[in-house]
Amino acid sequence: MPPLLQTLLHRLVASLVVLVGVSMLMFLIARVIPGDPARIALGPNATEAQVQALRHERHLDEPIPIQYWHYVSDVARGDLGNSLYSNRPVSVDIAQYLPATLELVFAAGLMMVVLGIPVGVLSARYRGRVGDHVGRVGAIIAVSTPAFVWGVILQLVLAYLWHLFPIEGRLTASLSAPPAVTGFVTIDAILAGDGTVLLDALHHLILPALALAMAGIGQTARLTRASMVETYQKPYIEMAQAYGFRERRIANRYAFRPALVPVLTILGLDLAALLGNAFLVESVFGWPGLSRYGVEVILHKDLDAIVGTVLIIATGFLIANIVVDLLVAVVNPRIRFATGQS
Amino acid sequence: MKLFADSLGWQAFRRNPLSLTGLLLVVLVVAAALFADLIAPYPSHAGPIGDFAAISAPPSNQYLLGTDTIGRDLLTRILYAYRLSLEMAAVVLAITTPVGVLIGLAAGYFGPITSYVLMRVTDVFLSIPPLVLALSITGFLEPSAIHGMMAVAAMWWPWYARLAYNLTRAEKQEGYVLAAETIGASVPHILFREILPNCMPAIFTKMTIDVGFVILIASSLSFLGLGAQAPTPDLGSMVADGAKYMPDAWWLSVFPALAILLVVMGFNLLGDGLREAADAGR
Numbered sequence: 001m002p003p004l005l006q007t008l009l010h011r012l013v014a015s016l017v018v019l020v021g022v023s024m025l026m027f028l029i030a031r032v033i034p035g036d037p038a039r040i041a042l043g044p045n046a047t048e049a050q051v052q053a054l055r056h057e058r059h060l061d062e063p064i065p066i067q068y069w070h071y072v073s074d075v076a077r078g079d080l081g082n083s084l085y086s087n088r089p090v091s092v093d094i095a096q097y098l099p100a101t102l103e104l105v106f107a108a109g110l111m112m113v114v115l116g117i118p119v120g121v122l123s124a125r126y127r128g129r130v131g132d133h134v135g136r137v138g139a140i141i142a143v144s145t146p147a148f149v150w151g152v153i154l155q156l157v158l159a160y161l162w163h164l165f166p167i168e169g170r171l172t173a174s175l176s177a178p179p180a181v182t183g184f185v186t187i188d189a190i191l192a193g194d195g196t197v198l199l200d201a202l203h204h205l206i207l208p209a210l211a212l213a214m215a216g217i218g219q220t221a222r223l224t225r226a227s228m229v230e231t232y233q234k235p236y237i238e239m240a241q242a243y244g245f246r247e248r249r250i251a252n253r254y255a256f257r258p259a260l261v262p263v264l265t266i267l268g269l270d271l272a273a274l275l276g277n278a279f280l281v282e283s284v285f286g287w288p289g290l291s292r293y294g295v296e297v298i299l300h301k302d303l304d305a306i307v308g309t310v311l312i313i314a315t316g317f318l319i320a321n322i323v324v325d326l327l328v329a330v331v332n333p334r335i336r337f338a339t340g341q342s
Numbered sequence: 343m344k345l346f347a348d349s350l351g352w353q354a355f356r357r358n359p360l361s362l363t364g365l366l367l368v369v370l371v372v373a374a375a376l377f378a379d380l381i382a383p384y385p386s387h388a389g390p391i392g393d394f395a396a397i398s399a400p401p402s403n404q405y406l407l408g409t410d411t412i413g414r415d416l417l418t419r420i421l422y423a424y425r426l427s428l429e430m431a432a433v434v435l436a437i438t439t440p441v442g443v444l445i446g447l448a449a450g451y452f453g454p455i456t457s458y459v460l461m462r463v464t465d466v467f468l469s470i471p472p473l474v475l476a477l478s479i480t481g482f483l484e485p486s487a488i489h490g491m492m493a494v495a496a497m498w499w500p501w502y503a504r505l506a507y508n509l510t511r512a513e514k515q516e517g518y519v520l521a522a523e524t525i526g527a528s529v530p531h532i533l534f535r536e537i538l539p540n541c542m543p544a545i546f547t548k549m550t551i552d553v554g555f556v557i558l559i560a561s562s563l564s565f566l567g568l569g570a571q572a573p574t575p576d577l578g579s580m581v582a583d584g585a586k587y588m589p590d591a592w593w594l595s596v597f598p599a600l601a602i603l604l605v606v607m608g609f610n611l612l613g614d615g616l617r618e619a620a621d622a623g624r
Contacts, residue, residue: 014462021466029482137360144607146558148565148578149599152585156596160589269468276473280562284585294474295566298481306478314469321469 004329011325015318022314023075026307027068036060040301041084075311081304085297090308093293098312099183100170101289104281105274106184107209112216112270117263119217120224124259125251127229135221142218147277151211151284158207165207168286172200208285212277216270223266227259234258261332268324272317354622361615367608375425378418387414388422390573398591408593410583416593419575420601426487426576427605431556434495435549442502443545447533449503450510461507467500473562480568487570490563494556505548509541516540543620551613554606561602577602 038054039046055061059070074081080090123135159167170185171177177185178192186205189198231237232255240250282291290309297305355361379385383406384393392414399409407416449460467475476493483489513519514537522532561578563569570576577598584594 014465017462018465018469021462022470025466025470026478029479140360140607140610141603144554144558144610145599145603146562146565146578146606148562149581149602152581152588152595152599156589156592272469272471273473274471276471276477277562279473279477280565283566294477298477298568301481306481310470310474310478313471313474317469317471 004326007329008322008326011322015322019311019315019318023072023307023311024068026310027071028064030303030307031064031067080308080311083297083302083305085300085302085305086293090305093305094290094308094312095183097288097290097293099180100185100287101275101278101282101291102316103184103186103205104209104212104278104287104289105271107205108213108216108274108278109267109271111209111213112220112267115213116217116220117224117260119221120263121228121251121256123221123225124228124232124255125247132225136225139218139221139225142214143222145214146280147212147215148280148284150214151208151281154207154211155284166204168284170201170204170288171197172204175200208281208287211284212274212281215277216274219266219270220263224259224263227262228255231255231259257331261328264324264328264331268321271320275313275317351619351622355615355619358615358618360611361618364608364611364613364615367604368612371424371605371608372428374421375428378421378425382415382418382421384415384418387418388575398587398594400591401593407597408591410580410594411587411591416580416597419580420577420598423575423577423580423598424601424605426570426574427557427560428553430487430491430494430560431553433491434498434556434560435552437495438498439502439545439549442499442504443506443538443541445499446503446506446508447510447538447541450507451514451529451533451537457507460503464500464503464507467497468504470497472497472559476559476563477566477568480563485568485571487574487576490560490569493563494559497559498552498556501552502545502548505545506541509544510537513537513540547613547617547620550616551610554609554613557609558602558606 036051036055038051038058038060042051042054052061059067062070071081078091080094082088083090083093086093119135119139123132123139126132155167158164166172175197178188178194178197181188181191185201186198189195189201237250237254240254245254278289279291279294281287282289283295290313293305294309296302297309374381378388382388387393392409392412394413396405396409397413398411399405399413401408405415405417407420409415410419445460445464449457449464475497476490479493479496480489483492519532519536522536527536557577560569561576561581564576564578565582567579567582569578572579580598581595581602584591584596584598587594
């Protein structure tokens with residue numbers, strides 16, 4: 001078996017194990033908490049008989065391992081249960097709210113890479129000079145500020161005071177959303193060939209995505225810098241310098257590529273932070289994503305909806321990390337040709 | 343601290359203006375929290391009652407950072423909020439560090455099966471976004487500062503398990519561990535007297551940085567209304583409450599937001615400085 005395929009398989013199995021673990025953990029948390037889920041679902045006015053009927057219907061009167069088995073076999077069929085808050089299947093709710101969140105997270109991830117890596121590279125190349133210090137302090141401030149603070153501050157300055165961006169929402173109210181194909185308004189607008197909507201959607205997207213990305217931009221810049229500085233001290237760079245290769249060629253070809261490996265790895269882990277912080281940014285910018293739903297179902301103790309949401313988010317995170325691992329393998333020949341052990 | 347006994351490390355620390363800034367910020371914040379009763383201009387404003395004659399007053403000589411919507415001095419509330427934040431961080435780290443380190447030590451030292459099981463359990467926690475895990479835990483319980491702390495603790499230990507695991511695996515290869523094994527030292531002796539002390543500097547550095555990040559996450563929870571409840575002064579909920587009065591009463595959100603930035607950045611810089619100093623001292 002080719003090593004790359006072996007790595008992929010190895011990772012898939014490990015991820016599946018982790019996913020089963022996540023479902024067990026969430027299930028356990030949901031079942032161990034005080035209070036009767038059936039009673040919470042039906043409210044204080046329901047009769048004891050109604051509560052008993054629901055307990056029976058939801059298998060709540062059976063031992064926890066059996067309940068878990070019922071839950072897993074439902075999930076395997078794509079049934080995440082019903083939301084008590086919206087009165088719809090959880091999967092329908094998630095399908096409705098997830099695309100907006102993903103659009104935000106992807107835009108933020110793009111900003112992390114496009115803004116963070118160059119800042120780190122430049123910082124490393126001009127190490128010890130003024131630009132380096134400014135970049136480093138900026139990165140530390142970016143990392144040390146919670147996403148909601150970035151949201152509030154960017155919104156205050158760029159939207160309220162300077163009117164450069166809309167204050168909240170995903171689209172100007174007078175515009176109608178393009179027919180939903182992917183659920184990403186920007187991509188749907190391109191598919192529909194609607195330039196006005198596309199520009200308006202991007203205009204709405206930039207500020208929340210930036211607020212979400214700031215911490216990641218800072219971290220990517222710091223890591224890229226540290227990793228570049230480390231590679232610069234390797235003997236082969238010195239050799240390249242001794243041969244008189246041009247600085248730009250050394251930076252781009254010899255120092256940058258190996259330095260990218262730790263950066264890529266951390267990008268995968270950062271995705272978890274992005275998905276989590278999306279909750280904060282969405283609430284600042286009134287973004288109609290999973291967050292509003294998530295906070296509502298949490299406040300309503302809507303168990304199936306909470307477990308389903310977490311399960312979907314964890315799955316997304318694991319998939320992203322497999323993709324990142326494959327990217328790392330592509331960038332780094334030492335991993336590409338090693339045997340599948342992690 | 344052994345770290346500082348090493349003059350080379352201290353010199354490296356002292357030469358770095360960023361590290362010194364971090365130390366200064368941390369000292370200031372900790373002092374502010376400890377002596378809030380003495381420094382705060384209006385100690386009674388930490389509670390539910392303010393001065394109704396001065397509602398939403400902008401910053402002035404009388405109220406340096408302005409007042410909130412029921413006339414409470416913002417500076418006073420920020421000082422008391424620092425106290426709560428630092429208490430939360432201390433409790434969370436005091437619980438999560440030993441748990442995580444124990445799991446990491448065991449996973450790193452014992453055979454492949456133990457390590458596979460323990461590290462996959464760790465992965466389970468790491469694959470749920472920290473904030474989402476904390477949110478769902480606080481969601482199942484009632485929102486409060488204590489439950490917020492429990493939620494943050496539940497998501498924090500895996501990072502220490504990861505760190506201790508990697509450190510232990512590296513230390514295990516060292517000659518002194520082999521020597522201890524050869525002379526028949528007991529497993530607890532090797533784990534806690536041989537390996538652990540050599541992992542401590544890295545763990546200690548991470549704890550310093552994490553004080554800031556625990557405060558950051560805890561404030562994020564309370565920003566969503568799932569942390570400390572009114573009237574307890576809390577940085578995250580102050581930002582959230584103030585955001586409703588943007589942009590006119592900007593100080594309501596901006597000052598608590600800056601307060602969060604300062605404390606997180608302070609511990610970040612201090613931790614970085616300690617790490618660099620330890621590297622230089624070696």
